[in-house]
Amino acid sequence: MIAYNVGEYIGDAIEGVLNQNADFDIELVISNDCSLDDTEEVVLKYAKEHPKGHWIKYKRQERNLGSTLNYLWALENCTGDYIALCDGDDFWTDVSKVQKQINFLETHSEFIGSFHNREKRDIEGRILSNSIQESEKRNWSFEGLISTMPEIPSASVVFRKPSNFKLPKEFEKVVVNGDTFLWAYVLQFGDFSFDPSISPSVYRIHSQGLWSSKSSYRKSKLSLNTYQLLDAAFPGKASIKLQIFTIRFHLFYYGIKEKKWAAALGFYLSNLFGLLAYPRGLEVFWAFHKSFVFKGKR
Numbered sequence: 001m002i003a004y005n006v007g008e009y010i011g012d013a014i015e016g017v018l019n020q021n022a023d024f025d026i027e028l029v030i031s032n033d034c035s036l037d038d039t040e041e042v043v044l045k046y047a048k049e050h051p052k053g054h055w056i057k058y059k060r061q062e063r064n065l066g067s068t069l070n071y072l073w074a075l076e077n078c079t080g081d082y083i084a085l086c087d088g089d090d091f092w093t094d095v096s097k098v099q100k101q102i103n104f105l106e107t108h109s110e111f112i113g114s115f116h117n118r119e120k121r122d123i124e125g126r127i128l129s130n131s132i133q134e135s136e137k138r139n140w141s142f143e144g145l146i147s148t149m150p151e152i153p154s155a156s157v158v159f160r161k162p163s164n165f166k167l168p169k170e171f172e173k174v175v176v177n178g179d180t181f182l183w184a185y186v187l188q189f190g191d192f193s194f195d196p197s198i199s200p201s202v203y204r205i206h207s208q209g210l211w212s213s214k215s216s217y218r219k220s221k222l223s224l225n226t227y228q229l230l231d232a233a234f235p236g237k238a239s240i241k242l243q244i245f246t247i248r249f250h251l252f253y254y255g256i257k258e259k260k261w262a263a264a265l266g267f268y269l270s271n272l273f274g275l276l277a278y279p280r281g282l283e284v285f286w287a288f289h290k291s292f293v294f295k296g297k298r
Contacts, residue, residue: 001030002070003088007038008123009204014043016092016201017084018052022099025055029078030088032060033070039088071178072171083161085179089206090155094199101158101195111139112190113159113183115152116198123206130200137194142187146230146239149223152192154179155201162189168233173225176214180226184234217254223247238280245271245284 003010017028032039047056084098101114120129136150167185174181207213224247231240248267255264275281
């Protein structure tokens with residue numbers, strides 16, 4: 001669990017973990033990235049007063065690492081056989097979720113991870129979205145994830161930690177959306193299974209959210225950076241290269257909508273010149289133009 005200035009929300013996140021009914025102990029690793037609010041006070045209060053407060057393994061970083069390096073520190077300091085994720089401003093609602101997911105993974109070695117549905121709520125608790133897309137409620141392989149870019153809610157995931165767990169060095173250069181890179185790495189060792197029996201986790205939408213507060217253009221720029229890093233970490237993967245073409249066209253489209261004319265043209269030309277080095281990008285090129293013409297006629 002990573003945390004930065006989430007004192008208002010982290011109590012819900014901690015309770016979601018400490019309230020789990022499981023036949024094993026859970027290690028709750030919390031990495032506080034030098035928060036300026038009362039995040040630390042809230043964490044220490046739970047560690048001291050909650051009956052399962054001994055589950056908490058707390059670290060306040062000596063300097064602000066940024067979200068990606070803080071995420072990496074938390075991952076590398078998990079000592080269990082399985083890792084479950086929950087950011088400090090999200091929370092779990094199913095008290096048996098970790099038990100259910102680990103039971104499944106213990107008996108299905110072909111899967112490396114398990115995930116489930118989520119809700120999006122605002123800071124008042126109002127539900128903004130009660131589900132991921134129906135098409136996303138299925139099992140995912142590496143190629144499926146990369147080529148489709150489905151939403152796999154981070155607070156829903158439990159994965160078996162590979163024996164040689166070590167993220168590629170490119171991960172350190174990811175900005176904000178480290179989940180996509182982490183999923184791609186973990187999926188080298190097996191598929192993800194969707195579990196419809198688990199109650200949704202909650203993804204909280206607020207003005208300080210690292211991802212939810214970004215515009216579509218900004219999210220696409222961050223995604224492009226992540227996929228370029230994935231291309232460096234896992235060279236020769238056609239699905240990654242094709243997705244880079246797709247994201248650049250998204251940036252062209254969103255750039256026009258936001259009147260970033262020069263940037264939009266730059267991404268379009270990058271794809272044109274990119275076809276010289278990777279002709280397979282033509283399938284993305286034609287698909288985008290058909291879609292773009294269709295949008296223009298609406």
